Amino acid sequence: MRLYKNLGSILLILLLLASCGSSENEMTLTGNVEGLKKGTLLLQKIEDTLLVTVDSVTVFGDSHFSFSETVKSPEIYYLYVRLENGNLLDTRIPFFAEASPINIETTLKNFAIDAKITGSKNQELLASFKAITQRYTDKNLEYIVEGFKVSPEDDSLKAVIEQNRIRLKQREYLAAVTYAMQHPDDEVAPYLMLSQPYEGNIKYLDTVYNSLTKRIKESGYGEELNDYIKLRKE
Numbered sequence: 001m002r003l004y005k006n007l008g009s010i011l012l013i014l015l016l017l018a019s020c021g022s023s024e025n026e027m028t029l030t031g032n033v034e035g036l037k038k039g040t041l042l043l044q045k046i047e048d049t050l051l052v053t054v055d056s057v058t059v060f061g062d063s064h065f066s067f068s069e070t071v072k073s074p075e076i077y078y079l080y081v082r083l084e085n086g087n088l089l090d091t092r093i094p095f096f097a098e099a100s101p102i103n104i105e106t107t108l109k110n111f112a113i114d115a116k117i118t119g120s121k122n123q124e125l126l127a128s129f130k131a132i133t134q135r136y137t138d139k140n141l142e143y144i145v146e147g148f149k150v151s152p153e154d155d156s157l158k159a160v161i162e163q164n165r166i167r168l169k170q171r172e173y174l175a176a177v178t179y180a181m182q183h184p185d186d187e188v189a190p191y192l193m194l195s196q197p198y199e200g201n202i203k204y205l206d207t208v209y210n211s212l213t214k215r216i217k218e219s220g221y222g223e224e225l226n227d228y229i230k231l232r233k234e
Contacts, residue, residue: 028101029067035108036063038084073220074098074187096122125188136172173198185213190221
């Protein structure tokens with residue numbers, strides 16, 4: 001009898017430990033898609049370079065939704081919609097998922113543009129970075145428009161415009177390096193280095209990685225950045 005009691009106690013302890021472990025890494029995603037009457041919301045992420053659906057919820061009448069997902073390390077997830085007729089919207093809402101209550105409010109008409117995301121610290125930091133670097137995006141568009149206006153025979157002017165675009169990309173990359181180093185204890189720092197289209201000097205990657213805290217170095221994006229640096233050095 002005592003053996004059964006002991007076994008029961010051990011099982012109860014194990015269940016409690018498992019429950020605590022999962023709640024520590026649990027993201028509760030709630031929100032509303034105004035205008036969505038019938039359809040399926042898909043929660044997606046990148047796994048081994050492929051975009052996969054990790055969960056889904058059917059909407060029928062009530063456009064509010066809720067997901068519960070284990071997020072061991074903060075990373076980018078996507079919210080996507082499949083309409084009643086099976087068609088998918090051509091836009092996704094990317095957001096920084098992490099173990100906290102996160103809310104997304106948007107509309108079906110302007111699904112990605114109208115999205116308001118709250119509850120994720122890394123998402124807030126990423127949004128701040130994008131606001132800071134919006135001027136680089138705007139300037140790049142100006143250069144592209146200038147390029148279209150240049151005569152096809154005017155190679156010298158086209159070369160000047162291209163050099164201006166290259167220097168602009170370099171300045172934007174340095175802005176990302178600076179921002180990452182200002183947030184060494186946030187997962188957004190290694191993510192920015194991995195997501196930049198411009199391949200900067202390896203010394204910048206090293207500098208950012210070495211500035212990261214131990215916790216961030218051991219995060220998913222921290223380990224990816226370390227692997228990327230090793231690959232670049234080969």
